[in-house]
Amino acid sequence: MSGAPMPRGARLRSFPGVGLRSLRARPLRSALTTGGIVLGVGMAFGVLILVTTIHSSFEGLFDAIYGRTSVIVSGSNSIGSVPESELPKIRRVEGVKAAEGDVFGVFRTVNEEGAAEGGRSSMLFVAGVNMKGYDTAGSEVVEGREPRGPREIELEESWARQQGYGPGDRLRLATPTGRADVTVTGVYKLETNLDLGGYGTAAMPIAGQRQLTNKYGTFDEINVVAADGVSAEELKRRIAAVTGPGVEAETPAGKGDQANESLAGLDIVLYFFSGIALFVGAFLILNSFNMTVLQRMREIGTMRALGASRRRLAGGVVFEALILAVVGAALGLALGLGLAELLASAMRSFFGLPISALKVTTGAAVIAIAVGLLATLVGALYPALRAGRIPPIQALTGGRTIERPPGLKRALAGVALFLPGLAIGGLFWFSNQSGGAWSAVVGVGSTVVMFVGMVLLAPFVVMPLIRLLSIPARALMPAEGRLASDSVRANPLRSSATASALVVTLSVVVVNGIMSQSFVGSISDELDKRFTRDLTVQPVGYNEYGGGPGTNIARPLREKVAALPEAGTVTPIRSVYMLHLPVSEEPGLLEAVDPAAWPKVDKSEYEGASTAAAMAGLARGGAVVGKGYAEDTGIEVGDTIPLKGASGARRVPVVATVDTFEASGNQIVISLGTMKRIYGITTDSVLAVTAASPQVRRLLATKIHRLLAADYPGYEAVSNTKFKQHYEDAINQQFAFFNAIIGIAVIVGLLGIVNTLSMSVIERTREIGVLRALGGSRWRVRRAMLDESLLISLGGCLAGILAGLIVGLVWIYSVRASTLVGLNLHIPTGMLITTAVLGVVIGTLAAIIPARRAAHLDPLRALTYE
């Protein structure tokens, strides 16, 4: 029958065509609704691309760097150094074709004025290798020759080209032992492609490297090449059998896995935020189609009267939503590419991650589209069912229904979802995130459940707030204010549904802010109490990029500072970030201090022993652990913990605990001697310095600055204030990054408000007509619309702030009671005020188009509007 001619004047071919017509008849609303899906799919796609790119960057990195290496021998989890004596042992293992040891350093280039240059591209990762031994990296000299002397160096091709260096050039580096001039003898390239995102690599003879870094007697890594016919896994097993307990043998793939693991936390956060964007997108669909259904009640009733079944009508709504979703998904993919690029460059700048070019997979696109369609279906379900339930009699009574105010059932349902979601979500975000994908799903899922509960409870909070806000509105602008507040209050469900998007997104912002402020504030409080040092000497950029194997302070610098007459105590701290602390297997900090000098720069109070006894215990080879760690593991004073490092392993007695907030209390403190004995680390991370007397403080600072500027350009001396500032900045940067992502969801919320206001204009057409006919100017009408928009958005913002405060408080106090004991509540009042102001801005922006529409309604036509 497809050949049968269409009736004259008719182009509709099927029932879904009716839906398409109504979508086209309201282009603005359709566009706004689609916008939500565009952003949701865009976020999902962008995040998927980013995560894939990050992980493959790291994999590619390890493959490239390790070239021909089959097995890498290092300290467990790449911490610490392996004694030189391990090398001959490894060489004797059957199946080993070649084995060479490397020493690493990370140096900054120094400019003409003698200052270390900032930024990624001025950081050079130098491997000190046995130039005459086997080339485990698989490099090939493309220009010049290999370096031979201790002050010669060869550069990796892409960095050399970028920076403009070639054979014969002199390179000035800031090293732990001071400024060093090296000569570039050659340029090499690796067999595999390398893209470090700006960082440079280089190689030099190991003897020269040892001199520059002051690391003797150990290797940072031993690279082993397997003989033909021997698999890497097999060789790994054989080597592990002969090396010490704290020494780890791993394949390059295994190292890549380790790196991937440390990124797991970041992945979860990124997924969570894209989940939020999708949630808000689905919400927008729900809201928008709800309003459409309400508006088309007469039409839908008519169709029911003509014999349309419930299923057909519900299906029609779903069809319309899916059409928008398909269009939105297509646009979203394009947006996602842009977002991924944006996020990638943000991560490169903020976190210093070596991310290579974006890796876009079809899998990511398919998943993004699928979740976008799913979100649409979920959002369209309720309006579709509602459309189906419209009785045919609605054809006669038209669209205006009196909304029943939300009842007890809804309140109870909201509470039933909110509280458990709050509890489980809190547990997830603040405890170990190591339960793998499953626990991530539960954690994120329960957070979403909490948000659904929030949305259900929204009317009970938003409406009273709006009632409160209407008082000044009516006082300031009687006519418009009244019009606006009546409109909002006559439709409590619709108004609070619109505001809900803002409630959800702003609550996330507020919780984020409370968390970051509390963390930062707690650290700050603690540092204020503990620090009795005057200055900290540390590598430039220490907080941002966390240092690395080579950015350490060598003994000569320490001795020079200590030699100054104005210096009182100069004591080193050696910090190592461990992905898996012993016993707890949680990430944490391992710190080594000098027990004799430590109390002079640090006023921590210890539990289980006096300060003197604790220090004596450290000197004897014991450990002080953070209270958080102790509570997590159940370890008490007197128990022992196993410490395994490349240079040795032993069970270390716990002599005291300390209430610290650093690393959330996951901290183990040992003496410098113990660290050297177990992990082979002999270089310092930072130096804590006190002046001999308060009067010479300034002079000391000046002298140290001069010393560093002259000979040690890679280092800086920071005051306590600046030290805290660095710390705060690093944390705030992270949270700012997350807030930027949330900003996207806020935009979606904005779209929802525009939608609601547009509908309000249509519903109030007659009233607007009356207002104009009675002499109301266009401006008055505009103001009425603006008022309504402000009421809704401010109400939503304030409710969101309130919700965020509640969630934040509950989480902080419950976490405080359980694991992070030192966490103090700090409320970011500045941010809260900004958020409220944001509400005003959003309200104003959202009102622009609908207000203009309302103002330009012809009064006569408006009065007779049916």
Added chain:
Amino acid sequence: MRRRPRHHALNGDDPTAPLLKATGLERSFGAGPTAVRALRGVDLEVSEGELVAIMGPSGSGKSTLLHILGALDRPDGGTVAISGRRYDDLGDKELTELRGDVFGFVFQFFNLLPTLTAAENVLLPALVNGERPGRYAARIDELLELVGLGDRAAHLPTELSGGEQQRVAIARALLRDPRLVLADEPTGNLDSASGAVVMSLLRKVVDVGQTVVMVTHDPRAAAQADRVVFLRDGGIAGEVPGGDSDRVIDAFREVEHGKRIPVAS
């Protein structure tokens, strides 16, 4: 206008019964002290090929009665049957089928979809029941010609006058050859000239065999009917034959004053 074979919705109907028979219809709205009894036991019979008008003062329950007769609403008590088949106790699914196959509705405010052309609006009942548009090409042409809008097939409702829109609505109601057409104040929103056109159209289709029941408050419209039934306070207050608008007006006044009118007069 051809008649199509009977629809599946009425398989097994009784050919000797009147087309429409309602007995003791009851309908109340609300509950408790504010409850309103819109219908208090209404009996009505309509034969095939009749044009019956239902009149009454406001609050008489005439619209409620029409909704129930047209399967838009369900009675609280009593029975109603079309061609012998009861539909006062059917579920929504069966009622939906009836609405599409057996009844046609004309509304006071035309209820055309503003985004569809005249021809598409007439086509709507077919689309809504899942049928292909091609089948109806000739019929739509025929109906639009019948209502005098053959050359306006591609116009949108905004491009049509009130009277023209109502005529499109009538064509729409007739698309699937309903057993019964119900009209709710068909001339209520029209000026007298357009109203007259619409009424003569309804008269025309009744004269070739269509059955129409309409609610109206317009005596001139009611006069076009074969008979006029009066409702007052939820019950039948009598009826008069159609044809003479003065007689209808007199009878209406009597009803308003609470008098009953004998059935044959």
